[in-house]
Amino acid sequence: MRASVVTLALATSFLVSAPAFAACPDDAAIDAFLAERAAARPTTAPVAAGGSIADALCAQEKIVARLSADLGPVVGYKAGLTSPKSQEIFGVSEPVFGTLLKGMILEPGASVSPSDAVRALYEADLIVEISDAAVNEASTPEEVLASIAGVRPFLELPALVVGKDEKLDGAAITSINVGAWRGVMGELIVLPQGAEGVAMLAGFTARLTDDATGETLSAAPGKAVLGHPLNAVTWIAGVLKAQGKALKPGDLVSVGSIGPLHPMKPGMSVTLAYEGLPGTPKIGASFK
Template sequence: MTVRCSSLPRAILAVTALVLASGTAYAECPDDATIDAFLAARAEARPVPAPVTAGGTMEDALCAQGKILTKLEKAEGPVVGYKAGLTSPKAQEAFGVTEPVFGTLLEGMILPPGATVKAGDANRALFEADLVVEIADPAVNDATTPEEVLATIAGIRPFIELPALVVASKEKLDGPAITSINVGAWKGVMGEVIPVPQGDVGAEMLSEFTAKLTDDATGETLSAAPGKAVLGNPLNAVIWIAQTLKAQGKSLQPGDLVSVGSIGPLHPMKPGMSVTLTYEGLPDNPSISAAFE
């Protein structure tokens, strides 16, 4: 069975046009003072307006994100990968967009399995079922189907993403606003590489597996969603990221990590909580855990 997402090319074309437009000039890119104030409040877990508020342009949002990353790299280390946000219909509906949004991952954001994270270190700290794809071959940049992506990756890594929305709960977030805060990238707990079968078998497996989040204390299932909740197949998020980078004159390289986005709903991070994410239907049903204090 070949797993494809027929709507993906339209989404890629739309975001590519936006990014190409952003590569020339920024009409209202936030100034350094705005970026510095944002980062100071973020570091102190205080609510702060997004550098580009709802109703702004994607060009300005990408400019703001770039400035934020330049400053964050001094503390968080270099870029190790990228993230696709709002990759499910429900997430897109919640934020009023019709396509994903683009973010960047830094070295210091990635934590080992079983890591404990202090919820109070970020404003509106959340957790979600996610999945990271590790790139092995630059040919991924020309892939157009999940099967083609599979031939270019080292495998997948279990990933509990821990985003932080940063802004006050009453503040509206749309595509440009959430892009300007780097799609909420804050931390994430990541496991070891897991190989996935090639071809139709692996593509179907990644479409049909279930990402199940469980409360370790109660055994309660917090959420369970199929891989196909992400653009029809999580590997379509890799295609989307590759095309978005290409429009910026960049490309995915061996060793890069791609966070495919939420596989299910966002959950508020609560002190004293411990959760486990299990990929039911992938080889050996891999899992990863994280704790919050």
Template structure:
């Protein structure tokens, strides 16, 4: 039932440019230029605007980002765990878009100063295998329509000045802070109840490579009760916009635990205890 409720809720997010108070072109151009130059970038809308405003601003931002970062390769559900929602004062996820050159290979070295307020977090990518996923209402139905999952150490960036007041529409407008992310190889998950339980029960563990100390650890169910519920939510948002997930699309399920500040000199490993082969990915920050 939770999957169906998420899909229905997402359907209420249908927006059109005609309904929204879209930011002007100059405002969006300034935001994108500041973001690219790693200068504090004032969001293209202010707190208190409508979610429709946020979606319109995001569409304008993403259209410009594709010129430098390549085409859309997937989507992200942000703020999907209680710690992340609490940090930003929201009670539901937010929707973002992933572009090709945001995705990095395992072991990537990332310069923290290349973005304003760069962060890292445990995440997970679901790779879509069949368009039937767009009608899924349960994790089991989603699992039947995916190729598998991929390790994903997301590297978002808040990009805005520290004094910025964030709410759901503002976070949506800045494309949920999508900046970069380290993605690993495809992991095939058993279909049916076994795979559904595996994805609910595995632990995403972030650790300091130098010391082995655990930075955070949280189960898959920390994401909306089950990580595949994030796929249902994303599909619902897209359906409300007249779009759909297609084979090969990547869906970032969002925060499996807290956000962490990116610090130069830190190397981290994200390990998935309980998934086949205990996969992991690493990244270093400079």
């Protein structure tokens, strides 16, 4: 099957195969989880490993609603575990769905304290900015490309929140909103349309570098994400459609890990470069 067909199939199985909401965590459980999260104390996922995706999405919806009081409205979505390596680490065979809030998005060069979260991480990512609702019917990267304003550099700073001994699988990760915590986003990059733009997004390299040493921490191509980063947009659109929702102009879609996750270390600063995209854009952050 083509990669776009595969992502649509995954989006369908993500929801259709899950049972109806049967054990959505109650408000007290969600409040307790968020209190520990805010205090940067290890906690447990609202839906434990082995639970249902439906219950996990219910928990996520409650969490997002409460966080939005401080972090503002929903600005987009994230596809997590989109690389083979990340799927291997967490024992899943398909992506997971998360929600992004306005206050999670930071300016380039932001300084972040790892101690503000449990198991704070960083990873190479990419944001796709939607420009046309026709993206919801797109089935190929070329069709998605025609419905976006462009892409933005995105150094995602997720936090796993739970203790190191707790098992995380697709349901557990979904219930913690796929670790969405913070992320540094850059300026819009306009891409060529058609085959040229599609090839550019598949072939560019996301390179993470340690600013102090110049060491390459990771380097991976765009196609490490579901065969093509725009397939993540198709997948997100499919998940939303199954929920009776849709992507709209202005929405942001985080395509997920382009390479491995890295633990955030105090005193470190990193730069993420997109080799092969127009102007070789870069974005960075420091960890205090």
